[in-house]
Amino acid sequence: MTAIQTIDREALEASAFREQCRRQMARPLEARMKYGFCRVHRPVLDTPGTRVFSSTKEYREWCADNLPAYLGFQPAPVE
């Protein structure tokens, strides 16, 4: 794909997503919640119990150390 084709495709995708945003905002709150809240199994994170962290930093470190990478809780590379 050329650079121009990539730009065109990204613009089309952004436009389609914004249309999706407009449709979702037009829905009543109950519909937004029914579309938006769903259960997906997350290993370790979904283990029953209570976890308390003294700081948000501590929570982030726990996630990075304990959760599978594919869940996306690891720190993003510095840009």
Add this chain to the structure above:
Amino acid sequence: MNARQPFNPLQAQLVAEAFNATGVDYLFIGKSGAILLGYPGTTQDVDVFPAKSVENGRRIVEALLKLEFTLNENTQGEIIRGKDFVQLKDGPFDLDLIFAPDGIESFAQAKARAVREDIFPVANLSDIIASKKASGRMKDRLDLHLLELFRVEYESRMS
């Protein structure tokens, strides 16, 4: 341990009703807050940013017990003291109490900018985005581009 009930997508409504009835001072944040504003994404958890005070903590505990969360004395104490991050998975649904979210300077300032969607007090979309930017997590970085596109549409609708 509380037996897990079938998943209820209206869990945010249960939180709002219980917290509002008990007088909890709080805001919905994170992706759950954005979804309430109309963001077409998905999440499993409800994220709440409560004001940090002993009185508010007591109200939160009262509301959570009414929702049938299992909270031992130690956890109740942590909530009342406003420990920065309390992750509750012993209730009818998962709930995160975040007393110090990344990227938001204070509850008072967030509340001043907050919006109301029906019974739901929700952090301003700018604060939700700022918090996700500040978190530095892979999953939040992936969401940011879409949240910014949503912001364009949201602010256009609100203006």
